[in-house]
Amino acid sequence: MSEEVMYADLKFQDSSKGENIHEFDTVGIKAPPAPSRGWRQRALALTFLCLLLLIGLGILGIIFYTTLKIEMGKLNKLQNFKEELQRNVSLQLIHNMNSSKMIRDLSITLQEIATKLCHELYKREPEHKCKPCPETWMWHEDNCYILIDNYETWQESVMFCSAQNASLLTIKNKSVLEFIKSKRLRKYWLGLLTRKYQKNYQRLDETIFSSDWLLRNTNDVNDRMHCGYVDSMYVYYTDCTSTMNFMCEKLANPVKIESTLMNEIPDGKYS
Numbered sequence: 663m664s665e666e667v668m669y670a671d672l673k674f675q676d677s678s679k680g681e682n683i684h685e686f687d688t689v690g691i692k693a694p695p696a697p698s699r700g701w702r703q704r705a706l707a708l709t710f711l712c713l714l715l716l717i718g719l720g721i722l723g724i725i726f727y728t729t730l731k732i733e734m735g736k737l738n739k740l741q742n743f744k745e746e747l748q749r750n751v752s753l754q755l756i757h758n759m760n761s762s763k764m765i766r767d768l769s770i771t772l773q774e775i776a777t778k779l780c781h782e783l784y785k786r787e788p789e790h791k792c793k794p795c796p797e798t799w800m801w802h803e804d805n806c807y808i809l810i811d812n813y814e815t816w817q818e819s820v821m822f823c824s825a826q827n828a829s830l831l832t833i834k835n836k837s838v839l840e841f842i843k844s845k846r847l848r849k850y851w852l853g854l855l856t857r858k859y860q861k862n863y864q865r866l867d868e869t870i871f872s873s874d875w876l877l878r879n880t881n882d883v884n885d886r887m888h889c890g891y892v893d894s895m896y897v898y899y900t901d902c903t904s905t906m907n908f909m910c911e912k913l914a915n916p917v918k919i920e921s922t923l924m925n926e927i928p929d930g931k932y933s
């Protein structure tokens with residue numbers, strides 16, 4: 663029984679040898695020696711290497727994947743941050759716009775307060791530093807006025823005022839009318855120019871509705887024209903070559919806010 667088994671084994675080995683030889687023969691390669699231990703080790707090593715490579719690739723893949731996820735997360739965060747920043751910036755812009763509008767409104771209010779305050783100071787101290795008119799000029803509402811007590815022709819008066827960047831006095835509303843009335847002017851040229859013989863005189867109160875007020879300084883005077891002057895409560899028309907005193911007017915500068923804080927009253931006045 664055991665002999666039989668041995669035989670069978672041998673035979674099997676033989677036949678497998680023969681088969682192997684046959685196989686290599688058909689391929690036509692010089693038959694290598696039977697697979698040695700070295701070859702198997704090398705195969706094993708190769709397999710191991712492949713495995714290692716695979717594991718390495720796997721690890722690399724995982725690293726790549728996790729890094730990608732982290733980076734995507736960072737990118738998302740960055741994107742969100744950017745959007746929030748943009749929202750904040752636009753909010754800030756709106757806020758700034760609101761703030762600057764508020765500042766504008768405030769400075770307008772401040773300017774109005776300073777002007778009112780300066781008016782009060784001017785009433786007490788006519789040459790207070792805050793007065794928005796040149797020295798010796800009077801201040802009424804938004805205009806500056808100066809009385810020139812020199813007898814000049816109407817045109818010379820216009821030219822004189824012009825040189826001061828001003829024009830001859832006009833009285834176009836009640837406020838100025840009352841201001842001029844209080845001055846009780848005797849024979850002062852007005853910025854009134856009309857055709858001769860059209861009118862002789864009118865009450866000062868009526869003159870605010872006159873259509874003869876100059877719109878701007880003019881030298882366009884000829885001998886067919888009459889010029890107006892104020893004498894007490896009346897306005898008269900006469901030859902423009904007559905000579906009268908005159909009054910110039912010009913727009914006041916804005917009141918300088920800080921100038922209202924300057925104390926113009928000499929210390930002596932308090933003691």
Ligand SMILES: *[C@@H]1O[C@H](CO)[C@@H](O)[C@H](O)[C@H]1NC(C)=O
Nearest residue numbers: 743744746747748749750751
């Ligand atoms: C946006 O504004 C809010 C509120 O003012 C603030 O909490 C947040 O930090 C701001 N975001 C950025 C990105 O500046």
Ligand SMILES: *[C@@H]1O[C@H](CO)[C@@H](O)[C@H](O)[C@H]1NC(C)=O
Nearest residue numbers: 753754756757758759760761
């Ligand atoms: C800006 O002003 C408007 C109204 O004038 C208001 O509705 C808005 O809330 C203000 N915005 C900020 C950021 O102050």
Ligand SMILES: *[C@@H]1O[C@H](CO)[C@@H](O)[C@H](O)[C@H]1NC(C)=O
Nearest residue numbers: 796823824825826827828912
């Ligand atoms: C008149 O205005 C001009 C230009 O605006 C200026 O240079 C000049 O100094 C002014 N003259 C007077 C007397 O205010």
Ligand SMILES: *[C@@H]1O[C@H](CO)[C@@H](O)[C@H](O)[C@H]1NC(C)=O
Nearest residue numbers: 803804805832834835837838
């Ligand atoms: C009156 O007229 C003057 C110009 O002549 C002007 O500056 C002033 O603002 C006017 N006042 C009123 C209350 O309309």
